[in-house]
Amino acid sequence: MAAEESRVHSPRVTVSFAGFNRAWAAWIGDRLERFGWQVIFQRWNPPVEVPLDVALRDLLLVEGRILVVLSDWYFKLGPRTDAEWNVALRSVVAPNAHRFAAVSVAAEPMPTAAAAFGGTTELWGIGAREAERRLMNVLGPAPGAVSTATLGGRGSPRYPHDQPHVWGGVPRRNIRFTGREETLQHVYDLFQRAEPGAGVATLLGMSGVGKTQIAAEYVYRFGSEYDMVWWVPADQRGTLRQRLAELAPALGLTTGPEYGERLRAVGDALRRGDPYRRWLIVLDGADDPGPIADLVPSGPGHVIITSQNREWAEHNTALHEVAVYDRDESVAFIRRRAPRIPSDDADALAAALGDLPLALDQTAGWLSDSQMSVAEYIELLSSGSDLDVGLRVAADFPMTYYTAFSILLNRLRETVPEAVELLRLCAYFAPGAIPVQLVRGVPAASLPEQLSGLMDDSLRWNAAISKLVQYSVIRWDTPDEESDPENTGTIHVHRMVHQTVRDGMSKDDQELFSRAVRRALSAANPGRPSDTRRWSRFAKVVPHLDASGALTSRDADMHQLIFHCLSYLYLAGEYSTGIQLAERTERAWRQVFGPDDPLVWDLASQKATLLRATGAYRQTERIDRQVIERLGVHRSPRDLTVLRAEEGLGADLSGQGRYDESLRVNQRVYDTYLELVGEHDPRTLNARHNLAASLRLLGHYDEALAADRHNLRARRELHRPRHTLSLNSEHDYALDLRLLGRYGEALSVMENSVQTHRLVMGRDNPQTITAELNLAMCVLRSGDRAAAHAQLSALLERAERVLGDTSPLTQAVATCCSFVQRAHGHLDLARALGERTMERYRTGLGELHPFTIGSRTNHALVLRAAGERQQSLLLIEECLADMSGALGDDHPWTLGIALNTAAGRNLEGDVEGAVELSRETVRRGVERLGRKHPLVLSSQVGLATDLRGLRLREEAAKVEEEALSGLISGLGSQHAHTVSARSRVRPHWDFEPLLT
Known part of the structure; x- marks a missing residue:
């Protein structure tokens, strides 16, 4: 006792x-x-x-x-x-x-x-x-213990009736959720052990196994430990970006209306854990890691991913496989879903349906309302007599599910036929999340007769939705006006439901519902893809193009919508998604219209634009030449669509280093636009932009600056200062200033421009990354090497994550990062990065492309710094001959290599050869760039060093004094170049790729 x-x-x-x-x-x-x-x-x-x-x-x-x-x-x-x-x-x-x-x-x-x-x-x-x-x-208080009762202490679990401070998109709790205890505990334990930034878990399993339900249950069970919970449909990159951007106002972040600004602010807030460190984000239905892995949030919070794709194991996430229910879970679930079914019958039903949670949920739901016995149902299921004729079974879906769902659908048709018709309409949107404004945006004249009046009748609409929700055929999310005022709710259709409904429809019905959805998408066309404020609306439309049949439509409005979506994907930097859409559309149009239809070639030109951004210049040249030839026959060589393809050809030639050819093409296109549409037309301004790029690549920096200054002013007047095209011209104008040695002016432009790029387009947009590269180079040329080093290192990491290792933009960032690493004495890092970049240029562009030659030049400087001076000189002499052959003796890149070559000759004792080359470099530099250009002044500093080696001290002093005077007046007495020259440190030249 x-x-x-x-x-x-x-x-x-x-x-x-x-x-x-x-x-x-x-x-x-x-x-x-x-x-x-x-x-x-x-x-x-x-x-x-x-x-x-x-x-x-x-x-x-x-x-x-x-x-x-x-x-x-x-x-x-x-x-x-x-x-x-x-x-x-x-x-x-x-x-x-x-x-x-x-x-x-x-x-x-x-x-x-x-x-x-x-x-x-x-x-x-x-x-x-x-x-x-x-x-x-x-x-009461514990026996013999001292009470420390205080209400609401910091770090305490939240009172269950109190929701986290930020809560969005989370499905309603499934009050019939059963089992999965080990899975839920496993995920919780994994998060408790995870270091900040590593709390990412992926629920992996087949369709219909209940991954989404497990994620939702985790939110409700453990949500009291978080201050922010945000649910994101992640089947499409655009949708994921949109939902993350919508988090900005919910977090109280002060941003403008631009899509990119919100996305940047959200990423930063999550990474810092400000205002909330305890956050949970669920990425639901992320079945393709490739396009979205870089968007997985990082920081002190946690991320749950639901997916069918095992490739997530390669993206810093812990996989947990979700199997079908075990039998006890199945029986418990059926009895909770349909209390009238006894345990033995529940066991038999679970066996018949293979313990698949989705099938159990839907079947038990309607059996609960039906007079049919479980034995009768299993017999019906076994015979397949209620199965729709012509049903095709996908290899990865159980045949049992198709049969069970067909029985359910037929019973639902007998009681609430409008619900079935609404479901059939939803089946021609993509599976997953369907914005209600798209569903209810179907023009009345395009609606099937059975749905006439449903969209505008709230009672009938709610009745149909409620019945589909009751039988777990769809999931319904209520509107979230706080994060997205345009949101009128979301219908979620499971992939298995989606395919089963479509496969059970006749061809006539398929065309009827497909046409209705296409009309809804056409009506929702946001227009003007260059307006970043419309990108979130494009993100809602793009996922549904395929499923709606838009790619095979003959309707001109659908063609325009597809072109708008492709332009949006290009401008948003979603190149892989855009290329995939363009290729699927091209295959469809070739079958529908024939391979030689002008529409097919218009599309080919758009696809080339997307491919060009990935560096596939030879492929895009072939495409553009075919487009010019075919459309020139159908239309005219002066047709605007043909001219657009010629613009692309100019960029293709530039990408391959054929700058003279590119200049001729771009000049011809510009002159033609000027004649056809006038000086102030956007197409003319774009042609002048391309012409300036060709001039810049050929080293005609003054002419490029004049063209870009004109374009900047015109685009700001025609569009707005924050428009993507205006920002593009602003970047190029600053780039020209920097290449002319006007570093302070360039830096002042780019500091503000980069901030605007981030706000308008987001940190990860390729145009923003390009602007940040220019800013880092402005900082470097202005003398702050440490700041430039930090900026370039961080930028390279981001470019690799967003664009991949082989992207032209990533290669350019890597090249600049490599020579900055060398300048900081990190020779091993500089060598590894430089050799990797050099090999990629050689493989992708060829041995004699200016970028390949330039990267070899940088590598020669690494060899020199490492003490391999003879090998360095041999390589640099080869580079001088190759660049001279590619671009001529007077090109600034050739002059830069000559500067390095003269230094190499001097180091190896060929002082006379060094003096000869230095004199020629100064002379050519003055003729091409003028006496005050930093490259010319650096060549003079080098020449003075070589002259002293020949004991021509009087001439050396005169040359040196002129160089120092020029550096002081142009850059200031305390600039790094001036200080080095005063200390008689011989200058060198680093090659920087210039992107068009």
């Missing part, structure tokens, strides 16, 4: 709870600890084979009191009957009432069996203070 008294009066309490009520248990435990109790948690989930009275008696083995958190879930875990509970409670709880206490957290009255716990205290539906007061009335 004394031992029993000691156990009763121990300050320990065991909180026994069903997993569904985990949030309540965590809050209750926290409150009890503040009143001196030592709390032990015990999740109630006894195995089915363990008798209920034995499981309850095991609770008595613990020391101290036992507090049971009661809800319907506590009693219904596993297929236990009320009779079993009554017997177990009478035999175990009643004789030990002094050990047990209970609180109810359920909205519904407790089953009669709960009376065995004595007076049960209600906690549901009251505030946190009252709940705490009632909890203390149940147990």
Whole structure:
């Protein structure tokens, strides 16, 4: 008796709870600890084979009191009957009432069996203070312990009725959720062990297995430990970016309306953990890691991914495989979904449906309302007599599911036919998230007769939606006006439901519903893809083009929509998604219109634009020449679409280093546009932009500057200063200034321009990365080498993540980063990075492309710094000959290599050869760039060094004095170049690729 008294009066309490009520248990435990109790948690989930009275008696083995958190879930875990509970409670709880206490957290009255716990205290539906007061009335302070009760302490679990500060897109809780306890606990434990930035878990499993339901249940069970929870449909990159951008106002971030600005601000806030460190983001349906892996948030919070793709293992995430239910879970779920079905029948039904959660949910849902017995249903399922004729079964979907869903659909058609018609309409959007504004945006004249009037009748609409939700055919998310005022709700259609509905439709019905959805997409065309404020609307449309049949449509409005979407994807930097869409559309149009239709060649030109951004210049040249030839025959060589393809050809030639050819093409296009549409037309301005790029690549920096200055002013007037085209001209104008040696002016332009790029287009947009590269080079040329080093290192990491290692832009950043690493003495890093870049240029562009030659020049400087001077000189001499052959003796790049070559000759004792080359370099530099250009002044500093080597001291002093005077007047007396020249440190030249 004394031992029993000691156990009763121990300050320990065991909180026994069903997993569904985990949030309540965590809050209750926290409150009890503040009143001196030592709390032990015990999740109630006894195995089915363990008798209920034995499981309850095991609770008595613990020391101290036992507090049971009661809800319907506590009693219904596993297929236990009320009779079993009554017997177990009478035999175990009643004789030990002094050990047990209970609180109810359920909205519904407790089953009669709960009376065995004595007076049960209600906690549901009251505030946190009252709940705490009632909890203390149940147990009171711990025996002999000092109370430290304070309400709402920092880091405490949130009161379960209080939602996290930020909450968006999370599906409603599935009150029938069953099982998966080990999976939920595994994910929770993984997150608790994870270091900041590494808390990413992927739920991996086949379609219909319940990955989304598990993720949603995790949110509700553990959501009290987070300050922010955000749910994101992640099947499309555009949709993912859109939903992340919508998080900005929810976080209270001060941003403008631009899409990119919001996306940047959200990424920074999550990374810093400001304003919330405890955040959870769910990326649902992320079945293709490639396009979206770089968008997975990083920081102190946690990320859950649901996917069917095992490739997520390669993207810094822990995989957890989700299988079908085990049989006990299946039976428990069926009995909760359809209480009239006894355990034996539930077992048989689960076996017939292969324990697949989606099939169990839908089938048990309608069987609960049906008079059909389980045995009759299984016979119907086995015979397949209710299966729609012509149904095609995908290899990765169980045949059983198709049969079960067809039976459900036929029964639903008998009771609420409008719901079936609405579902058929949804089947011609893409599976997953469907914005309601698109569904209800179908023009009335295009709606099938069965849906006439449904869209404008709220009662009929709600009735149809409710029935589909009731039978788990769709999931419905209510509007989230705070984060997206345009959102009128979202319908979620599971991929298996989507395919089954489509496959069961006749060809006539397929065309009817497909046409209706296409009309909705056409009506939703945002127009003007260059307007970044419209990108979020494009992101909602793009995922549905394929499913709607838009790619095979003959409608001119659909063609325009596809072209707009491709332009949006290009401008947003979504090159891979755009190329895939262009290729699918091209295949479809070739079949529909024939391979020689002008529309096919218009599309080919658009595809070439996307491919060119990835560096496929030879491929795009072939495409553009074919487009010019075919469209020139169908239309005219002066047709605007033909001229657009010629613009592309000019860029193709530039990309291959054929700058003279590119200049001729761009000049011809510009002259033609000027004649056809006038000086102020956007097409003329774009042609002048391309002409300036050709001039710049040929080293005619003054002419490029004049053209870009004109374009900048014209684009700002025609569009707006923050327009993407205006920002592009602003970048090029600053680039010209920098190449002319006007570093301070260039830096002042780019500092503001980069901020605007980030706000308007986002940090990860390729145009923003290009602008940041120019800014870093302005910083470097202005003399702040340490800041440039930091900027370029961070930029390279971002470019590789966003664009990949082989992107032309990434290669340019890597080249600049390499020579800055060398300047900082990091020779191993500089060599590895430079050699990798040099090899990629050689493989992609050829041995004699100016970029390949330039990267070899940089490599020669690394060799020199490493003490390999002879090998360095041999390589640099080769580079001088190759660049001279490629671009001529007077090109600035050739002059830069000559500067380095003269230094190499001097080091190896060929002083006379060095003087000869230095004199020629200065002479050519003055003729091409003028006496005040930094490259010319650096060549003079080098010449002075060589002259001193020949003991021509008087001439050397004169040349040196002229160079120093020029550097001081142009760059200032304290600039790094001036200080080095004054110290007689011989200058060198670094090659920087210039992108068009």
